[in-house]
Amino acid sequence: xxxxxxxAVQSILITRWLGRNYHYLASTGSTNDLxxxxxxxDGRQPPTGTVLLADYQSQGRGRLQRRWEAPPGTALLFSxxxxxxxxxxxxxxxxxxxxxxxxxxxxxxxxxxAVGIKWPNDVxxxxxxxxxxxxxxxxxxxxxxxxxxxxxxLGIGLNVNMTTAxxxxxxxxxxxxxxxxxxxxxxxxxLAALLAELETLYETADSGQSxxxxxxxxxxxxxxxxxxxxxxxxxxxxxxxxxTNLWGHLQVTDASGQVHTVTxxxxxxx
Ligand code: BT5
Numbered sequence: 001x002x003x004x005x006x007x008a009v010q011s012i013l014i015t016r017w018l019g020r021n022y023h024y025l026a027s028t029g030s031t032n033d034l035x036x037x038x039x040x041x042d043g044r045q046p047p048t049g050t051v052l053l054a055d056y057q058s059q060g061r062g063r064l065q066r067r068w069e070a071p072p073g074t075a076l077l078f079s080x081x082x083x084x085x086x087x088x089x090x091x092x093x094x095x096x097x098x099x100x101x102x103x104x105x106x107x108x109x110x111x112x113x114a115v116g117i118k119w120p121n122d123v124x125x126x127x128x129x130x131x132x133x134x135x136x137x138x139x140x141x142x143x144x145x146x147x148x149x150x151x152x153x154l155g156i157g158l159n160v161n162m163t164t165a166x167x168x169x170x171x172x173x174x175x176x177x178x179x180x181x182x183x184x185x186x187x188x189x190x191l192a193a194l195l196a197e198l199e200t201l202y203e204t205a206d207s208g209q210s211x212x213x214x215x216x217x218x219x220x221x222x223x224x225x226x227x228x229x230x231x232x233x234x235x236x237x238x239x240x241x242x243x244t245n246l247w248g249h250l251q252v253t254d255a256s257g258q259v260h261t262v263t264x265x266x267x268x269x270x
Pocket of ligand 1 (some may be wrong): 030047060061076078135157158169174175225244
């Protein structure tokens with residue numbers, strides 16, 4: 001699609017470094033997989049802030065090897081390489097700032113939409129009074145011997161111009177910006193706005209400041225009755241999402257008043 005090719009995107013980018021090294025592909029398996037290979041390759045190492053975008057993914061992935069599906073020409077599907085060097089505990093800040101950047105960019109282009117974040121990695125918009133998933137984040141990072149993250153790949157998928165009939169079957173009700181507003185949205189303008197927000201948020205986080213305060217304001221999960229399935233131990237918790245910490249972990253208070261801090265999991269709002 002021409003709107004997302006290199007020259008078209010470079011001409012409207014306002015970032016200093018994020019996305020300045022930008023690659024477009026009409027189709028690939030998964031942008032996360034390809035960017036990971038490029039970052040690990042023997043050739044010229046792509047710099048931090050490299051963005052790889054595909055108009056279509058045949059093997060698009062969510063967390064836990066779930067599928068991420070979007071027909072050609074309808075979505076933003078891209079990955080960002082960040083050579084952060086942050087301590088491992090801060091890795092989650094990348095998911096937090098990416099979901100914030102996506103929410104802020106959507107608000108800028110679709111001011112009438114209510115936008116929020118569903119913990120831990122869903123970008124949501126309200127449609128006919130219901131929160132629906134319009135995008136998701138997939139962070140993949142490795143920890144080195146010093147407990148730091150030399151390289152992180154941040155995958156971002158946003159449903160932009162899918163018609164209602166093109167939305168996939170999904171656990172959380174899905175939508176697109178077109179379906180929610182009735183208007184097509186420029187993928188190129190949305191991408192440029194998102195990268196600009198992400199660059200600013202990244203620089204603040206890079207100075208050591210947690211995005212928690214700003215991020216928490218957008219979190220639709222807080223104060224809700226939730227069913228939480230923890231990733232890793234598969235434990236299920238029922239309770240109220242009562243707070244978060246600096247690392248973006250979710251606190252769930254159960255009926256007996258005990259507070260459980262969850263680092264990774266799936267939330268169903270009840
Ligand atoms: C996510 O996982 O939400 C992360 C999605 C990240 C996708 C991007 S696209 C660019 C980059 N390259 C990749 O290969 N991936 C990243 P998770 O929370 O596990 O949600 C996955 C679930 O969302 C699936 O099991 C479906 O139920 C649902 N789903 C699949 N496609 C969807 C879509 N287009 N819109 C809304 N929900 C979807």
